[in-house]
Ligand SMILES: Nc1ncnc2c1ncn2[C@@H]1O[C@H](COP(=O)(O)OP(=O)(O)O)[C@@H](O)[C@H]1O
């Protein structure tokens with residue numbers, strides 16, 4: 101027997117596993133590393149975050165990713181090179197970060213690697229009859245497994261699509277397992293580059309759980325800042341948006357996109373929410389001369405609007421608490437706008453649930469990796485209305 105298969109078998113039998121979750125979303129800000137201790141599986145899963153850090157990508161690496169990111173036409177050679185390169189860069193970051201934390205690679209049972217999304221094209225986006233939903237994450241996991249000597253579970257999204265899903269968002273599984281609560285209706289809202297939410301009813305009824313992307317999270321704000329200021333990556337603490345006023349004509353034009361007319365649940369990416377999206381709305385509303393302050397105030401409000409509008413259209417409960425994660429939780433104006441637009445629902449950071457909002461997505465992939473090797477809950481034999489009952493992830497062995 102391959103030693104690593106034997107090792108994997110031993111890992112499945114452990115009462116607690118140590119799994120390192122890796123996440124790099126569409127913001128391209130850096131690699132999130134969440135080292136977790138995890139026990140049991142399915143709805144009995146218990147996770148404890150041991151260490152967390154986001155390692156920022158350097159400009160050169162970011163530019164290399166951007167050269168193949170969300171573009172209909174790219175160099176095929178660059179794509180091929182980047183698949184291996186991202187795997188290698190992630191391995192280096194892992195080895196350095198574990199050393200910094202004084203953790204030996206041998207003490208980590210598994211890595212859960214999301215990879216870097218470079219294109220996300222559900223059928224609703226490409227609209228080509230003969231093709232189905234599709235998404236592509238790169239950063240080859242054999243490179244990670246070999247260079248860290250840690251078994252690496254990866255490429256989680258493909259089976260979701262194979263089983264009839266959109267490939268995203270996958271938060272529904274971890275949210276349902278970890279955060280369902282019979283005391284209250286909950287919305288887990290993640291505001292990364294793209295924003296998504298999971299509705300968890302206090303009934304715990306799987307058929308009532310909803311998970312969907314809402315559209316842009318931070319991405320429109322980030323893209324505009326990056327196009328306007330050569331040295332800024334995002335509107336830190338909404339410093340720029342706070343100096344402007346919302347422009348109603350522009351707001352209307354931004355909202356007038358067919359994505360918002362599509363039925364829920366749905367998924368999207370920067371393939372739609374990009375600089376052209378903003379430019380088209382500026383032209384359509386005759387607001388090209390608007391100040392950067394008013395534009396950022398409008399984009400900030402628009403982001404809060406599409407988030408709250410999607411929630412309102414899907415969740416009818418009178419009482420519900422919203423718990424926010426992802427980088428957007430650090431944007432005070434965005435949080436204020438969301439609270440104002442949904443005054444009856446209390447909005448807080450996932451911190452109050454004991455979950456670091458920056459680490460949450462990486463933790464959710466730790467849960468998926470744990471399910472990949474240990475998921476044997478009744479959950480997988482039940483069919484349900486809203487998400488395929490499957491475990492996800494492929495297994496890369498170090499040797
Ligand atoms: N202090 C802050 N003020 C405003 N926005 C912030 C702040 N901190 C983080 N962000 C936003 O969060 C983004 C990163 O969010 P993240 O959850 O990592 O997204 P992704 O999953 O797409 O990588 C940044 O690009 C920025 O837009």
Ligand SMILES: [Mg+2]
Nearest residue numbers: 125127129130
């Ligand atoms: Mg990020």
